[in-house]
Amino acid sequence: MEILTSYSTLDATESAIGEAVEKLKARLVRPSLLLVYFSGHEDANLIRQRLVADFPDTQILGCSSCQGILTELGYFPDTVIGLWAVFDFNGAYGSALVSTHQRPGQMARQAVLKAIQNTGRLGELPSMILLHASPGAEEEAIEAISQEFGTPVPIIGGSAADANVAGKWQLFTQDHTSSEGVAVSVFYPTCEVSFSFHSGYAKTELSAVATKVDGRELIELDHRPAKEVYEEWIEHPLNYNESIMSLSALYPLGRVAGILHDLPYFKLAHPNSVTERGGITLFASIKEGERFYLMSGTEDNLVNRAGRDVGGFVESHHQIEAIGGISIYCAGCMLQVKSRMAQVADKMRQAMCDAPYICPFTFGEQGQFVGGENEHGNLMISKVLFYRE
Structure with a gap:
């Protein structure tokens, strides 16, 4: 199992996706799953078409980000396309996007079942689900997914975003593109998986019902x-x-x-x-x-929380081989500490044990708490690390 990332900061969408693809293909020809996070590019369908042409057998999930992304190589503000690819010969991965006039829960259920069908692992619980939905669909989508499985399959995710909360967010899979709906990828990796979902804020004594x-x-x-x-x-x-x-x-x-x-x-x-x-x-x-x-919270809290280890591996001196990771970082927090995002990127890289990772900035975050609850929240940070003992 191998995870790699690539990116491009070129302004023209066709040139940017071309550069990102060529960087990736130089190291990995046939990914099992390809995640795509992009900012400052309006034509999501152009990105999708190029990826499908170059990787016709790959499952794909794309989601727009707010004013940039992070990878293990640093912070890339404003206009960027980032790719996260996994090759896993004995693993299985599937993606699906449902964008209809149904309730979010119905769309989420259909998307998950279609994604599992795409893996060929019908009847088998995935190790995790990556969820990207248009804002407003999150809680109902999580509830529907949980009801479908009857057991808390870990969810990590983030709500699709744009630069200025103008409703220009976009989602896509290998099949189609939409500005509204529920998109998921299901993971059956041949490795261990660890999760983290937290905020870094402190409770005050003020409360009301x-x-x-x-x-x-x-x-x-x-x-x-x-x-x-x-x-x-x-x-x-x-x-x-x-x-x-x-x-x-x-x-x-x-x-x-x-x-x-x-x-x-x-x-x-x-x-x-x-x-x-x-x-x-x-x-x-x-x-x-x-x-x-x-x-x-404080700006220092928002910067330093990115360094919180996934699973406590570093803190406990646990010996692992980190393969790669995915993180979701709130767009509101990013905008609050934008001048310090290089620090955030460095701390995130340390938390991911120097493995390849990608992180969009979203309008809502989804994750699994330590008690096993899958939830939607704001101003949160969600992470997953793929590793071997």
Whole structure:
């Protein structure tokens, strides 16, 4: 089993995908699976067509990223196409994208079943699922996948993104391209796999219960307008109908996802804007009755968390052979520390044990917590490391 990456920062899409493909083909002719993350390129179909032409027998999954990507070679801002390829003779991999007018859960279920069919491993549980969906479909997609298997198959993923939250995100597989839908890859690798999903934020003593919600809008906390409560918490006035993404990136809202050794761990929701009725829109779905905690972070936290080891291998001096990895890093966090992303890339490389990896910047992150819960959150970091003992 071998994992490799390549990239191109050329501006013209045709030239960029051509360069990235040629770099990859110089080292690997026939990947089992090809992941593609791109930023600053509008024509996803052009990228897909070139990849299908050069790798006709390869399963492919592509997803747009916000203002750049990371690989083991560093941070590539703005305009870039990155490729992550695995060759695994005895493994199996499958990709599928469903983009219909059905509910996200129905699309997710169909996508997973089609991806498994593409592997030829029908009836066998995959080791992991990579999920990339258009924003808004994540929680329902995770729930549907979990129900389909009846056991918590680990999920890692990120919501498709664009440069300015303008709805120009794109997804594709070997079969087709779409701006909306649910795309997955299923993995049956011939190696061990370890996961990490965390935020790096700390819980404050401030909390309240959601007493009125509407989809992804938090309208009331403890029967008061959410805007008023959040203003008091962060000690900063908020304006109606304006983005508060940057301001709130260091002060997200957290909900308890589980408890380990009597200590809670949290999934985060990133406040996006204030509505006319005094509500706050979020990048995650919420429910009435949930308790929200004000979380607190610093730029140093957002930089240093990238170095958190996957599986504790380095910290425990566990002897492994790292093959490669995938990471998902929140776009909101990236924008908050953009001037320090070279540091993030270096810490991520160390966490991945110097193995080849790729990392897009997404509008929502999916992962499996230490308690086994697959969840969607914001301002999170999700990782997977492929290794041999």
